[in-house]
Amino acid sequence: MTPTPESNSALPPVMTDADASRPPERDRSTYTTRPRAKRMVATMLLVILLGLASGFAGARLSSLTGGTTQTTSHLTSGTDGNKIITQEEENLSSVVSKVSPSVVSIITKTQSTDFYLGSSTQEGAGTGIIVSKDGYVMTNKHVVDGATTVGVALADGTTYENVKVLGTDPLNDVAFLKIPNVNDLHAAELGDSTSIRVGQKVVAIGNSLGQYQNTVTSGIISGTGRPVSAQSGNSVESLTDLIQTDAAINPGNSGGPLLNLQGQVIGINTAVAADAQGIGFSIPIGATKGVLKGVLEGKGVQRAYLGINYVPITADVAEFYKLPVKKGAYVFNGEGKTAVAAGSPADKAGIKDKDIITKVGDIEAGDRGSVASLVAEYAPDDTIKLTVLRDGKTMTVEAKLVAFNG
Numbered sequence: 001m002t003p004t005p006e007s008n009s010a011l012p013p014v015m016t017d018a019d020a021s022r023p024p025e026r027d028r029s030t031y032t033t034r035p036r037a038k039r040m041v042a043t044m045l046l047v048i049l050l051g052l053a054s055g056f057a058g059a060r061l062s063s064l065t066g067g068t069t070q071t072t073s074h075l076t077s078g079t080d081g082n083k084i085i086t087q088e089e090e091n092l093s094s095v096v097s098k099v100s101p102s103v104v105s106i107i108t109k110t111q112s113t114d115f116y117l118g119s120s121t122q123e124g125a126g127t128g129i130i131v132s133k134d135g136y137v138m139t140n141k142h143v144v145d146g147a148t149t150v151g152v153a154l155a156d157g158t159t160y161e162n163v164k165v166l167g168t169d170p171l172n173d174v175a176f177l178k179i180p181n182v183n184d185l186h187a188a189e190l191g192d193s194t195s196i197r198v199g200q201k202v203v204a205i206g207n208s209l210g211q212y213q214n215t216v217t218s219g220i221i222s223g224t225g226r227p228v229s230a231q232s233g234n235s236v237e238s239l240t241d242l243i244q245t246d247a248a249i250n251p252g253n254s255g256g257p258l259l260n261l262q263g264q265v266i267g268i269n270t271a272v273a274a275d276a277q278g279i280g281f282s283i284p285i286g287a288t289k290g291v292l293k294g295v296l297e298g299k300g301v302q303r304a305y306l307g308i309n310y311v312p313i314t315a316d317v318a319e320f321y322k323l324p325v326k327k328g329a330y331v332f333n334g335e336g337k338t339a340v341a342a343g344s345p346a347d348k349a350g351i352k353d354k355d356i357i358t359k360v361g362d363i364e365a366g367d368r369g370s371v372a373s374l375v376a377e378y379a380p381d382d383t384i385k386l387t388v389l390r391d392g393k394t395m396t397v398e399a400k401l402v403a404f405n406g
Contacts, residue, residue: 088201091261092203092216092218092261094263095203095259095261095262095263096203096205096216098263099188099205099257099259099263099265100155100205100214101130101154101155101156101186102129102130102185102186102187102188102257103127103128103129103130103155103188103205103206103214103256103257104127104128104129104130104137104152104153104154104155105125105126105127105128105152105153105207105213105214106125106126106127106128106137106139106143106144106150106151106152106163106177106207106255107123107124107125107150107151107152107153108123108124108125108126108143108144108147108148108149108150108151109121109122109123109124109147109148109149110122110123110124110146110147110148111148121148124143124147124210125207125210125211125252126139126140126143126144126207126210126252126253126254126255127139127143127205127206127207127252127253127254127255127256127269128143128152128177128255128256129188129255129256129257129265129268130185130186130187130188131187131188131190131292131296132185132187132296133182133183133184133185133186133187134182134183134185135178135179135180135181135182135183135185136176136177136178136179136295136296137152137163137176137177137178137179138174138175138176138177138255138268138288138292139174139175139177139254139255139268140173140174140175140254140255140268140270141168141169141172141173141174141175142173142254142270143175143254143255144165144168144175144177145168145175147165149161149162150162150163150164150165150177151163152177152179153213154185155213155214160179160180160182162180163177163178163179163180164177164178164180165177166178166295166300166301167295167300167301168301169288169291169301169303170303170404170406171303171404172239172283172287172288172303172376173239173270173283174268174283174287174288174291175255176291176292176295176301188257188264188265189263189264189265190264190265190285190289191259191260191262191264191265191266191285192264192266192286193243193266193267193284193285193286193287193369193373194284194286194363194368194369194374195368196221196224196243196260196266196284197221198220198221198222198223198224199220199221200220200221200260201218201219201220201260201261202218202219202220202221202245202247202258202259202260202261202266202267203216203217203218203247203258203259203260203261204216204217204218204219204245204247204248204249204253204256204257204258204259204269204280204282205256205257205259206249206250206252206253206254206255206256206269207252207253207256208250208251208252208253209250209251209252210251210252211252212252215250215253217247217248217249218247219245219246219247219248219278220245220246220247221243221244221245222244222245222246222278222279223243223244224241224243224244224367225241225242225312225366225367225369225370226241226242226243226244226281227239227240227241227242228240228242228271228281239270239271239281239283240370240372240373241284241287241369241370241372241373242270242271242281242282242283242284243258243266243267243281243282243283243284244279244280244281245258245267245280245281245282246278246279246280247280248278248280249269249271249272249280249281249282250272251272253269254269254270254271255268255269255270256268256269257269258282265285266282266284266285267282267283267284267285268282268283268285268288269281269282270282270283284369284373286369286373286374286376286377287369287372287373287376287377288376289376289377290303290304290375290376290377290378290379290380290382291303291376291379293379294379294380302379302380302403302404303376303380303403303404304375304376304378304379304380304382304401304402304403304404305344305345305375305380305401305402305403305404305405306344306345306346306371306375306399306401307340307341307344307345307346307347308329308331308339308340308341308344308346308351308357308371309331309332309333309334309339309340310329310330310331310332310339310357310371311329311330311332311334312329312330312366312370312371313325313326313327313328313329313330313356313366314326317330323356324356324389324392325356325358325389327358327364327365327366327367328356328357328358328364328365328366328371328389329356329357329365329370329371330354330356331351331352331353331354331355331356331357332353332354333353338353339353339354340352340353344402345399345400345401345402346399348399348400349386349397349398349399350397351386351388351397351399352390354390355388355389355390356388356389356390357371357386357387357388357389358387358388358389358394359385359386359387360374360375360384360385360386361374361384361385362385375401378401379401380401380402380403381400381401381402382400382401383398383399383400383401384398384399384401385397385398386398386399
């Protein structure tokens, strides 16, 4: 899934809490030949130069070793540097060993009909994450979108056919799959995406280019809270609150995990910026937890819904709307309509237009996640606390979430 260029508008768009994809041949033209006599002279000069260089290296070695005349080659230190493992390498290796069994390759087949009513089959590939030992898998929605059949291959080569697509998040690029008749798979550990920090080391694992299974790349978190318009085929999807990373994410990596150095999943890799290097994007894992909870409990794919339109507050937004804070969510529609859906959980909780939501639960809205992402950590029927700033006064309200029905 490749992001398309974003709008240059000075302010972010109004969002809803529901807004929450053969080696090159050697160039032999540089090789030339010389007449034999010239080659002999050149060879003699080379021998002399090598002798002088050897003598200099020997003298240098002698001075460094207290006058000894040992003949150890200066080209090797006697130590195999490949066997010296730094702490960072040990950490990375540990992450890969821990998580690789939980990363799967996803192979899809899609039937299509051309203009002349001829039928053809197209194959696709992506990556997924095992999230339970009995075969539940998360991936990107665009990986399985329109697929006729879905198969899964584990890191050890075990393959499963007729994998079921349980459903997709209606408001995020996430899909949920089920491998039938298994109970001993290696599930990944999910981390906390609300506490990540810019500059933090991360690792990505995925089925790169659809043919290099469990390719490992590493980098840092380059930014958080990124909005992206992502294109897959002819469809464009607006994604919000993404994690930006410079860990290489390539076609086929979609749906794979972004990991911290404890081997915990903090994001689902979903997109890479077109015409750029080192700019990839991941969905915060917290934005999937509420839906995943319902899936694992057998309730199907249901997303929690609060029922507001809002503008994410930045310094520019705060200045434009004359707001007293520089983080949070400004409950505002911008189209002359109410920003609170009638009868919604927000409405029943007493949220009003031009309120500022500063916290969801105990977590501040802003750097640690947008209101949409923080609400998405909960499941329908959960009751959440919202900290609200209204007319300079802070209050706390409770909202019982419901399932989003589109």
